[in-house]
Amino acid sequence: MKKYLLPALLSALLVACGSAGGPGTGAAVEDRTAPGAGVATVTASEMPGSGIAALTDPNNILSRRGIYFDFDSFVIKPEFQPLVDAHARFLVQNPQMRMLVQGNTDERGSREYNLALGQKRAEAVKQALMLLGAREAQIESVSLGEEKPRCTERSESCFAENRRSDMLYSGEF
Amino acid sequence: MHMMTRFVRTLAAACLALAALAAQAQLSIEITGAGATRFPVAIPVFENEGVLPRSISDVVRADLERSGLFSLIDLGIVALPESVRPDLAGLRGRGADAVLTGSVVAVGDGRYDVRFRLFDTQKQSELGAMALRTSPAQHRATGHRIADFVYEKLTGQPGYFSTRIAYVVKSGPRYELQVADADGMNPQTALASREPIISPSWAPDGQRLAYVSFESKKPVVYVHDLPTGQRQVVANFRGSNSAPAWAPDGRRLAVVLTKDGNSQLYVLNADGSGARRIASSNGIDTEPSWSPDGAWIYFSSDRGGSAQIYRVPSEGGSAQRVTFEGNYNVTPRPSPDGKSLAFITRSSRGFQVAVMDLASRQTTILTDSTRDESPSFAPNGRMILYATENGGRGVLAAVSTDARVRQRLSVQAADVREPAWGPQPSF
Structure with a gap:
């Protein structure tokens, strides 16, 4: 119980102290901790149409969302083509569905350059989906670069895990 | 009522504890290398300095010592008043090539005049004098201005002790964009977030920062006014928005947008209007940075097959390649005089800060670390601040352009990254 109370108390204190002239007096501090601030989200369960449940069914290929890349590469490897095919088909059959493709990189090198590399990986997935009939307006490709690593160890297997594009549907990001 | 008072007291105590925690989060500076020949200077305590709650001459000494260019000659606790010409021959005999004398004079309303005078003991001449009006709360700022003098x-060359730096502290899941004095003191949090913040860029006025925040689950460029805390989205196009760089005129920004496919360079107005593409390639163009005269934008690109640095006229036009050695040269940052370029190069050792003389194209690697990022020049061009790693943690470091003076700036138990050295303030 104590364990859970402490962070809550601390954040309450931070708020109280902010107004009482605590640390950082004079600097205007904005807290952007609310998840998804500024993003209009629609939850998948509210979506009409068929086959939505497939997105979260672990036995369905559509529940798989990650496409992995080689070092310094943004080429979709043949082993991921069936996954791209399945999601393209789903987007064609569910034209109301929107997808966010997030590209990621490992941590080596410049943050901004990695952001651009991650964008290439996201854009490659978007282009592959569009080639199979998904509409441009359905898919936004963005990059998280090296900023949101799924794996934080400094090993080759970890780097490989982070060289990835994720396909997320409305309500999942 | 009684309960309430007790609660308020407890709250006040807890706030003090938090303030102490915040103080621990301050950057601490270690000097890890100094100039080959340091100029011996004596800075005795200022006459009547004791009327102030904190010493101003301490601030001056600490600034000059940290710069790595001066050695301080200790004269004991004697004060040399500003109004009396000191025994220059005697001071020279004690090893001081220069001496600063000073006095503090109360002028009423809790304000003070700090008068100081600098002498050359070799030439037996006065180098200059000045008086600054101050209040006890401004003692550090006053000390920095005297150190600049x-x-x-x-x-x-102009000093950089009155400048500020911006950087990002990552502590667990929390990201804070902070602004501190160049000596790491007085850190203020401009933005706290659960999502990453990268690429702070100072406006030439020293009042606004542009940066990239991921708070809406994708990179969006903001401009943040530091005195008011007001912030404005300046680039939130479909796709990613990143790498803001202020033009020297303070009215425009170069940014990287992906609204038309891959990462490409655009210039837009500081309010976000009028985005105009200034270069185009089939690959990555990113990390724009303006030459000080505003004529060129340096950037990194893989258009030639590997990551290299190019430049393009800021009005648009054809790009020229700037780096040719190696296969990874990124994050170009022109020096304030426009004569050299700091950047990150990948060598056989790793990622290091390099500087290129733009006329001769001669490149020198300045560091011996292997995970350097984000170089940023001091406004006088003498030091380069950058992010690196020490003991598995992100720290900031600074190196002089002759590679001799080295400092490390770290925060206990947190990662520090993404430094940006602010402009020279105007007084």
């Missing part, structure tokens, strides 16, 4: 008189 001494630095400029003795080196011929």
Whole structure:
């Protein structure tokens, strides 16, 4: 119980102290901790149409969302083509569905350059989906670069895990 | 009522504890290398300095010592008043090539005049004098201005002790964009977030920062006014928005947008209007940075197959390749005089800060670390601040352009990254 109370108390204190002239007096501090601030989200369960449940069914290929890349590469490897095919088909059959493709990189090198590399990986997935009939307006490709690593160890297997594009549907990001 | 008072007291105590925690989060600076020949200077305590709650001459000494260019000659606790010409021959005999004398004079309303005078003991001449009006709360700022005065008189270059730096502290899941004095003191949090913040860029006025925040689950460029805390989205196009760089005129920004496919360079107005593409390639164009005269934008690109640095006229036009050695040269940052370029190069050792003389194209690697990122020049061009790693943690470091002076700036138990050295303030 104590364990859970402490962070809550601390954040309450931070708020109280902010107004009482605590640390950082004079600097205007904005807290952007609310998840998804500024993003209009629609939850998948509210979506009409068929086959939505497939997105979260672990036995369905559509529940798989990650496409992995080689070092310094943004080429979709043949082993991921069936996954791209399945999601393209789903987007064609569910034209109301929107997808966010997030590209990621490992941590080596410049943050901004990695952001651009991650964008290439996201854009490659978007282009592959569009080639199979998904509409441009359905898919936004963005990059998280090296900023949101799924794996934080400094090993080759970890780097490989982070060289990835994720396909997320409305309500999942 | 009684309960309430007790609660408020407890709250006040807890706030004090938090303030102490915040103080621990301050950057601490270690000097890890100094100039080959350091200028011996004596800075005795100022006459009547004891009327102030904190010493101003301490601030001056600490600034000059940290610069790595001066050695301080200790004269004991004697004060040399500003109004009396000191025994210059005697001071020279004690090893001081220069001496600063000073006095503090109360002028009423809790304000003070700090008068100081700098002498050359070899030439037996006065180098200059000044008086600054101050209040006890401004003692550090006043000390920095006096250190700037001494630095400029003795080196011929402006000092950088009154400047500020911006950087990002990552502590667990929390990201904070902070602004501190160049000596790491007085850190203020401009933005706290659960999502990453990268690429802070100072406006030439020293009042606004542009940066990239991921708070809406994708990179979006903001401009943040530091005095008011007001922030404005300036680039939130479909796709990613990143790498803001202020134009020297303070009215425009170069940014990287992906609205038309891959990462490409655009220039837009500081309010976000009028985005105009200034270069185009089939691959990555990113990390724009303006030359100080505003004529060129340096950037990194893989258009030639590997990551290299190019430049393009800021009005648009054809790009010229700038780096040719190696296969990874990124994050170009022109020096304030426009004559050299700091960047990150990948060598056989790893990622290191390099500087290129733009006329001769001669490149020198300045560091011996292997995970360097984000170089940023001091406004006088003498030091380069950058992010690196020490003991598995992100720290900031600074190196002089002759590679001799080295400092490390770290925060206990947190990662520090993404430094940006602010402009020279105007007084």
